[in-house]
Amino acid sequence: MIDVKGYAVQDPHSPLAPFQFERREVGPHDVQFDILYCGVCHSDLHQIRDEWGGSIFPMVPGHEIVGRVTAVGDHVNKFKVGDLAGVGCLVDSCRHCANCEDGLEQYCFNGASQTYNGREQDKKTPTYGGYSNLIVVHEDFVLHVSDKLDLAAVAPLLCAGITTYSPLRHWKVGAGHKVAVLGLGGLGHMAVKFAAAFGAEVTMLSTSPSKEEDAKRLGAHKFVLTSDPEQVKAVTGYFDFTIDTVSAPHDYNMYLGLLKTNGVHICVGAPPTPTEVLGFNLIGGRKSIAGSMIGGLPETQEMLDFCAEHNIVSDIELIPMQDVETAYERMLKGDVRYRFVIDMSTL
Secondary structure, eight states: OEEEEEEEBSSTTSOOEEEEEEEOOOOTTEEEEEEEEEEEOHHHHHHHTTSSSOOOSSBOOOOOEEEEEEEEOTTOOSOOTTOEEEEOSEEEOOSOSHHHHTTOGGGOTTOOEESSSSBOTTSSSBOOOSSBSEEEEEGGGOEEOOTTSOHHHHGGGGTHHHHHHHHHHHTTOOTTOEEEEEOOSHHHHHHHHHHHHTTOEEEEEESOGGGHHHHHHHTOSEEEETTOHHHHHHTTTOEEEEEEOOOSOOOHHHHHTTEEEEEEEEEOSOOSSOOOOOTHHHHTTTOEEEEOOOOOHHHHHHHHHHHHHHTOOOOEEEEEGGGHHHHHHHHHTTOSSSEEEEEGGGO
């Protein structure tokens, strides 16, 4: 076993603190890499506080992980020592169900292994995430990272990036489409960048007038203040797609009214409570409410390659490991543009 140092919580009421644990030795198909940067995702906070239920403690969070390869197994042919590498939200899956065979490991029928707060495929061994100095993962779940981009700013692409890239690709969003992005945060700022890069007309929907300048800097063509009835009326029946990144409770019915006939409201945020939807708001225009998670491994690599080609990264604030609790407090207040990333050299 390999000795590892990281930060963990021991229960839902404890702060993150230094934690020593072990990872497996490098197997024939494994890649080991030193973690240089790890993004801070809002889901980290949900899970360490057990807000979704079923959390496994002690927990080492972190699933936006980038670093440099230090060892590879005898049968590894995709990576070599010295390569830049990344790991996102998954470290394994069953490999043989229909979804896995289609490159949709995130929807594994037998349960994918989350990078943290999960179990390996033996359904017993807990997984520990990227708030640590190194990781060992099967090569099939390790991603190539370009040296053309700022490595720290690449880290959030492994969750915030692929979570917004995947639905845009699935619904074939591109030139000629009108896309609304609801919410300008870690997910929303990446949705704006990708939708604009794909050639769509992008409109930011927000309750905060102060976000207009930033939305347009990120690539949005228009801005609608949703608290202004006249601005909302002007885009009623206007959009082909809405990418809804909001995880707080909100009224889907209003936003369904902004869609064209056959429009799709795509949820990538996960509000904690159910929302009532009036059936007439769907059947009146053959509209849909859909959901999307992260992408599978092939699509995630495609996304990273696209970002390298088009010079797309997340807007980040780099923090030391010791400031992560403060970062959580600021994240809850929306005081980050747009993703915290931990410099793991401070561990």
